[in-house]
Amino acid sequence: RVQVVESGGGLVQAGGSLNLSCTISGLDFDEHAMGWFRQAPGKEREAIMCNSGFDDTTYVATSVKGRFTASRDSPKTTLFLQMNNLEPEDTAAYYCAVSHYSHCSPDMWNQEEKYRYWGHGTQVAVSS
Numbered sequence: 001r002v003q004v005v006e007s008g009g010g011l012v013q014a015g016g017s018l019n020l021s022c023t024i025s026g027l028d029f030d031e032h033a034m035g036w037f038r039q040a041p042g043k044e045r046e047a048i049m050c051n052s053g054f055d056d057t058t059y060v061a062t063s064v065k066g067r068f069t070a071s072r073d074s075p076k077t078t079l080f081l082q083m084n085n086l087e088p089e090d091t092a093a094y095y096c097a098v099s100h101y102s103h104c105s106p107d108m109w110n111q112e113e114k115y116r117y118w119g120h121g122t123q124v125a126v127s128s
Helices: none
Strands: 003-007 008-012 018-025 034-039 048-051 059-060 067-071 078-083 090-097 115-118 122-127
Touching: 003 090, 018 034, 018 122, 034 067, 034 078, 034 122, 048 067, 078 090, 115 122
Parallel strands: 008 122
Antiparallel strands: 003 018, 018 078, 034 048, 034 090, 048 059, 067 078, 090 115, 090 122
């Protein structure tokens, strides 16, 4: 059974940093593209990043480019999202998702239906 579990959320002041973790079990970690999504109160869920295990390709949303970075620890089957210079607009529930595609690409990285397994999310709140 595939399990996707996020952690690391919390309350931080604007300009601060958080490092989210997503531990995945039940599948071959390096054979799947993985993404980070977020959903702010009253808004639709949006894709912010996709990371490929094979070639370390990453697609990043414009809203977080230069501030957020994705990385993997394959032996620990964990995906990370390092978030720096946080802004109040980054307040949202953050979700990790595993795609049935092996690589991120322009035609799938930001589409929810391209991801098969989802975590329950971790909450991030940024105060001004």
